[in-house]
Amino acid sequence: MEYAGLSEYEAKVYLSLIGLGSSRARKLSINCKVPRTKVYGTLKKLIEYGLVIEIPGVPKCFTPISPLNAFGSTVKRNLNKALDFSQILESLTDTHETSMKEASPQQKTLWYIDSDDDIIGKFHEIVSQAKETLEVVASADGLTLFFNSAPNLLDQMQNIGVDVRIFSPLDPKANPLARELSYLFDVRKVDISSPLLFVDSDHKSFILAKVTDINGDDPLEAAVFSDDENLLSILHLITSSLMNGQDSGAAPKIEMRT
Incomplete structure (x- = not known):
């Protein structure tokens, strides 16, 4: 989850919710081994990120957003960046090979x-x-x-x-x-x-x-x-x-x- 920019606690809580489907904070704390004092603050950040939804009630319950909905746009954006970079790299490589053929002195293998x-x-x-x-x-x-x-x-x-x-x-x-x-x-x-x-x-x-x-x-x-x-x-x-x-x-x- 580091590619999504999540901290260790955030990743543990989110992945735990994915496995549980929905959960209260206490059960979630036990399941993901994140201290209960840290769980609420972590859940609040995940809600701000749009990765978790709070279900009204007493006590509060939390459910995760689908990973596809949560990270699909991020993956697509990164894939596009990777494709763009690949094209740039290919162009630079062609330019380098052409210039090296014409450059002097040239390195030879002996x-x-x-x-x-x-x-x-x-x-x-x-x-x-x-x-x-x-x-x-x-x-x-x-x-x-x-x-x-x-x-x-x-x-x-x-x-x-x-x-x-x-x-x-x-x-x-x-x-x-x-x-x-x-x-x-x-x-x-x-x-x-x-x-x-x-x-x-x-x-x-x-x-x-x-x-x-x-x-x-x-x-x-x-x-x-x-x-x-x-x-x-x-x-x-x-x-x-x-x-x-x-x-x-x-x-x-x-x-x-x-």
Whole structure:
């Protein structure tokens, strides 16, 4: 009854009268556990609110007004207010979404995981989601770690039609792992001085990790991943520059501070 603006005593007396139908003050006091000294004052207020009617007689008797008649208009008024507020909220939400699309700078979602999480498992997950292209950019240790963690994963992806490209400092002419991979995939030697492992899956999601000791318990220190299109378009510049550098005969290079 707090929504109707009634006090605790007023609510107890009114609800008790609803249950009794009509009652004298003494019986009402016992039934609703409101002190008899407070009942008359409470009933007087309920009569003023239009919730209770006093039946003439000795002793006095009291009967409640139907809840529908008593609160129907209040409920209707509040429902109308709620509907109006809902429409206002919807309009504000649309305006906010429109303005945020045009605002700058914009907030983007980038997820971070550390060595306590299964980072290499997240790499396998994102690789497995690819339908068209996979681009792997890795340091020597990063590529070795990735290949050893799932030797057949890239084969499986190629078998379903995924175009796999690998960029690393390992030379297919001199390194056994790079040579083996080059028999199946597009493997390109580039200059990568930072210990990293990066995978771009269909240009729809990516994961980037920092490689530490591949022989240790936690070979990947931390990683970030996202499926935000704007972030992906920027990071795609990495592999684009590598490919362009190869095509022009330049020496593609990736160097990041770690």
